[in-house]
Amino acid sequence: MAERLSPLEPVLRQGSYGQFENGVGIILSETAPGSIVQLAAWPGQEKAIIAAIKKATGLALPDGAGGGVASSTKAAFGFAPAKFMVVDEAEGVAEALAKAVAPEGGTVTDLSHGRTAIRISGPKAEWVLAKFFAIDFSLVAFPVGAGRSTMHHDIFAQIQRSAADQYDVYVFRSFARSFWHTLRRGCEEVGYEVR
């Protein structure tokens, strides 16, 4: 597999920034998963795709709009009708999914090099994301594991809440550096750490 280069490599600098003397509210990091895969089901084949995801990754997707699951090493969520995102620390998941999905069930698209995954966690994570995205980040409206498709101006983002105060944001890699700069600017009001 071709060596992966992060678009954040020239700008991601670990350290403490913002008003960190008052405590760290946000932790930013790049998760760089080995596999980012999107699956689309043909009409009526959603259940077959959910079953294929379970077979290939062991992740049991709940039925319903935006439903998802997240563990420490892998995650999956629905981001559009009959469309699903699967993320894994390990490489090669697209091949496993392609074997599990029958041609009449749907399609598998390997986006491992096409998306950049940014993890935003900490007690102020919800607060900073609410500055960028006009969606409801409360736990009631956006439960743990769930996914959302939205945008910040022209930057499309798929967001999964992977823990109560942790979000994984997937952006196009060509937008990632620009989004990273904007995100850091948004975090400056509170203390934040880049890991």
Add this chain to the structure above:
Amino acid sequence: MLITCPYCGPRDVSEFTYQGDGNRQRPAPASQNLDAWNEYVYERLNPAGDHNEVWQHSGGCRSHLRVVRNTLTHEISSVAFARGHVAHRSPAKRGTKT
């Protein structure tokens, strides 16, 4: 203005793209009925009231949606996926007037 996407829930109008009048009925591709093509391309109802529209949730799940919007108040009275939508009214009785 908020549009309640059937998949994503209520979202700001800035996430959506207007895709035109939802009353239009496209003639069959091989049709040589010029009146039907003229109506499809040019004729619009422009009602003051409820209007059938097609929108795309381009900044979200990217679904195409059938929306009924009041052109006077911007009230959205119904939103549904365009996929599977078949109930076109006949061209003569298009739209809903107040």
